[in-house]
Amino acid sequence: MKAVGIVVEYNPFHNGHLYHVQQARKETNSDIVIAVMSASFLQRGEPAIVSKWQRTKMALAGGVDVVVELPYLYSTQKAELFAKGAVLILTEMGVDSINFGSESGRINDFVELFKAMKEKNLAFDEHVKNFLKKGFSYPRATAEAFKQLHLQPNMLALNEPNNILGYHYVKAVHEGKRKINVSTTHRRQAHYHDQDVPASSIASATSIRQMLKKENGLSKTTHVMPTSSSLLLEEYIKSNLMLHDWEHYYPFLHYKVMSSSAKQLQSIYECEEGLEFRAKEMMQTATSFQEWMEKMKTKRYTWTRLQRLATHILTNTTKEEIEEGLSTESLPYIRLLGMSDKGQAFLNQTKKHRQTSLITRVAKAEGIMAVIEERATNVYFTPLSPAIRGLQMKQEFNQPPFRMQSLKKS
Amino acid sequence: MKAVGIVVEYNPFHNGHLYHVQQARKETNSDIVIAVMSASFLQRGEPAIVSKWQRTKMALAGGVDVVVELPYLYSTQKAELFAKGAVLILTEMGVDSINFGSESGRINDFVELFKAMKEKNLAFDEHVKNFLKKGFSYPRATAEAFKQLHLQPNMLALNEPNNILGYHYVKAVHEGKRKINVSTTHRRQAHYHDQDVPASSIASATSIRQMLKKENGLSKTTHVMPTSSSLLLEEYIKSNLMLHDWEHYYPFLHYKVMSSSAKQLQSIYECEEGLEFRAKEMMQTATSFQEWMEKMKTKRYTWTRLQRLATHILTNTTKEEIEEGLSTESLPYIRLLGMSDKGQAFLNQTKKHRQTSLITRVAKAEGIMAVIEERATNVYFTPLSPAIRGLQMKQEFNQPPFRMQSLKKS
Incomplete structure (x- = not known):
């Protein structure tokens, strides 16, 4: 098979x-x-x-x-x-x-990009490092480095999240031991x-989640997902009384940040460069997760990067643990x-x-x-x-x- | 003055x-x-x-x-x-x-007890240690040691919380530098x-709190406290929408225990002898603070001792911090x-x-x-x-x- x-x-x-x-x-x-x-x-x-x-x-x-x-x-x-x-x-x-x-739908776009990047790897890393030093966020630094290398203009831009993922799938497969076709x-x-659920039958998961939250139910989203998904969502809401959302976790994130020492927060994965102090400071006045995130946001850090930090703080995941987890090649x-x-x-x-x-x-x-x-x-x-x-x-x-x-x- | x-x-x-x-x-x-x-x-x-x-x-x-x-x-x-x-x-x-x-209302009861205890200090400590080894709780071990020393039967029993406090006030004053009358x-x-608020004008704070909780208001307690207290309680409820109770903190205690490693819990003040594992285990099924406490309770630990542990876990107060805080004689x-x-x-x-x-x-x-x-x-x-x-x-x-x-x- x-x-x-x-x-x-x-x-x-x-x-x-x-x-x-x-x-x-x-x-x-x-x-x-x-x-x-x-x-x-x-x-x-x-x-x-x-x-x-x-x-x-x-x-x-x-x-x-x-x-x-x-x-x-x-x-x-x-x-x-x-x-x-x-x-x-x-x-x-x-x-x-x-x-x-x-x-794009064309695998060659990704393979070409991977090959070009492989050749210019060191130069690329150097450019990224320099742009990070200038205070750029990681995705923006990557995109700028890409420009600097004068890669063909019809190549995939690395500031699109799905392109980045695709590129890394191709890279991981090429670096793996077994021959796998991508x-x-x-x-x-x-x-x-x-963010709008279109009337047609295809919508992004982001827009679907936002509509579920806004409507507090499935009324506006049933046409963009299989009936089974709608039924299973309904079943979950019925037995758990909620769909999970960051706002439900904010009281615990708040408690965790306010009851931890700066040193304890520093031990959390992805907590770098004084973010522990910023997290504490912004939490003193933020009354919701959305508000806290808006206060946390700077040019240097993407929203996603900060949300991942929030997740690691919430789950109490430390640098030491992630390092240990990633240290072995085998699962x-x-x-x-x-x-x-x-x-x-x-x-x-x-x-x-x-x-x-x-x-x-x-x-x-x-x-x-x-x-x-x-x-x-x-x-x-x-x-x-x-x-x-x-x-x-x-x-x-x-x-x-x-x-x-x-x-x-x- | x-x-x-x-x-x-x-x-x-x-x-x-x-x-x-x-x-x-x-x-x-x-x-x-x-x-x-x-x-x-x-x-x-x-x-x-x-x-x-x-x-x-x-x-x-x-x-x-x-x-x-x-x-x-x-x-x-x-x-x-x-x-x-x-x-x-x-x-x-x-x-x-x-x-x-x-x-008792008689200071001599406390002073006599203090003097007697001072003389028999070593013997007393030895007895307490032995009873603790037998698995007795601290207050019970104290009371048993007291019996063993054949102190006069009309002396204050040290298993009453207020007597213990009184004894320690007398002791602390005697050991202090300045001459203070007790x-x-x-x-x-x-x-x-x-636990019942009596019809007369005097009731314990415990019974008042329980009545406030049961009645969800001040209706049954106004006769046992000054009008100012009733008004101030009312004002607090109005602006904060609650009177603080352990149950309000249980979601956070639960989160804290379940998201901490055993090692992290061990660093908490008063977390001794594997209580970190017990805390985690009992939390898996307890749906309220009361239920968790009932599951935690053993012969060795008093309710109060375990509640204090819960408080230290909740506030993330470590052994190291308390040790540092108590290490200086001056405030x-x-x-x-x-x-x-x-x-x-x-x-x-x-x-x-x-x-x-x-x-x-x-x-x-x-x-x-x-x-x-x-x-x-x-x-x-x-x-x-x-x-x-x-x-x-x-x-x-x-x-x-x-x-x-x-x-x-x-």
Whole structure:
């Protein structure tokens, strides 16, 4: 059986994702689609709107055959480490190819860029360093360095988040040990940051989340996602009484910042250059997460970079822990979240080739990666009412991977 | 002018306290009553139901002439350190005597006990140590040791919280540098732990708090406290939308415990003998502070001891900090919270004799004692809504000591 790997957040799973799953399978002529999906906290430093379990069900209902967890260690990192972790996991899962969505839809754009960058690597790094010194944010410094090197004007610009990710997927695959084919699917959807849900059937996840929040319900979003996603979102709201949003975590972030010493905050991952003092100072007057973020924002730091810092403060994730987690080249485990019948057949067939243990229960998770993950999961459920929180943590410990059949029955 | 010192929590100020202020003044023939009052967190490991500012107003309205702060460093300690800190502050404030309330009302009971204990100190400590080894709680071990020494049966039993405090006041005064007279006022009130507010005009603070919580208002408690206390409580509820209770802090305690490593919890003051693991384990299922405490309780640890641990975890107060704070014999500062005209005259008159600086603004607070205090104050206001919390923290920074006049005007 031939398998294609995709890297996803499904926050939530919508028609654009459905299209991507179908195209990835078709374009690579694969029998199996394997998704590595961010667990509780996402690349832009945000909590996922619903738990990984609910998003796993969405993925399975949307045609994905195997869902494995992208742990916090990688899911909350800048593009390079995020892509590295995702590709590492997909490689271990035995995929033959990796497919990612992009605006350009032409894989050559990415490969050419990668080759050009490889040649000019040192010069590029030097330029980036200089622009950072000038006080530019990382994405802007990257884009400026790109200009300085006079790379062909029709090459992909590295200041677009999806291009950066695509570039790093290509890079990670090329640097990996196994030969894996990389392809890209042309994204049939509004621009990533667009905030209005269009009347057509494709909308960005960002715009869908904003509409869900604004409408406090699903009324305006059902036409841009599969019925299964709508039903699963509805089910989550019904049993958990909320969709997760940074504002729900702000009281805890506030408490954490105000009850920590500057030294304690300094030990947190991505807390650099006096951000600990800035975080404390801005918190004295900010009455919401949005307000705090607006006060925190400077030219040097992107919104995303600061949101990731907020996530690490909230989850109490230290530099030391991330360093330890990233220090080994091999993964301690891969956690299986769900599978279809075909997915299971593939897993059985590839079992003997896998070097990393594929775990089905959290009890078997090991090492610092598991410690970080358990704590992040606990924090993710913190804003729920105590009884519901207890149920969610129980599920986290007892839930075996979802099967498509069991999904249909329930 | 002659001054008498008293040690108070005023949680809230009631008729029993009013009687004590009057009697202390009368019995010691003093012109001035100086109260050292616990700031935000109290000796039994609880948040005060209203802020120290509101309780300062209650004290001034109840006839106290000077209110100074008993900082967190001492206010959340077992009897010995609590008494030591309070007596240290009152001594520095230049009191001629100290008066405390007790069931016995006879100071000789305490002095005799102190003398007897002094003689048998080593033997007593040895007995206590042995009973602790047997798994007894500290108060019970103390009481058993007391029995073993065959001290006279009509002596005060050291398993009563107020007797322990009284004993330690006497001890701290005797061990202090200045000659201060100690006396005790017979408590005209229900037993400390009684939970029903009696129809008569005297009730314990515990029973008043429980009635306030049960009735969600002041309807059943106005007859057991001065009108000023009722009005000030009402005012606090109106502007802060709550009376502080451990349950309001439970979400934050839960978050703190679940997001901390065992090693981080071990660094917290009073976290001993694996209590960090117990705290985590019991929190997985407890849905309220009450439930968590009931699960935490063992024969070895009293409720109070565990509540104090919970307070230190909540406020992130470490062993290292408390050790540093207690390591110096002299106080870094004393914070003045309020005064009457007579109180101010006394402060002016005694100014030249004071060795410790009496500060009127928190900006002048120094050292680790101030660091602990500021953080505890921040945490104390954490459960309030963000806007109200901001106002309270602003008051904490800008509020000069209250004057009786300014109280009457407002």
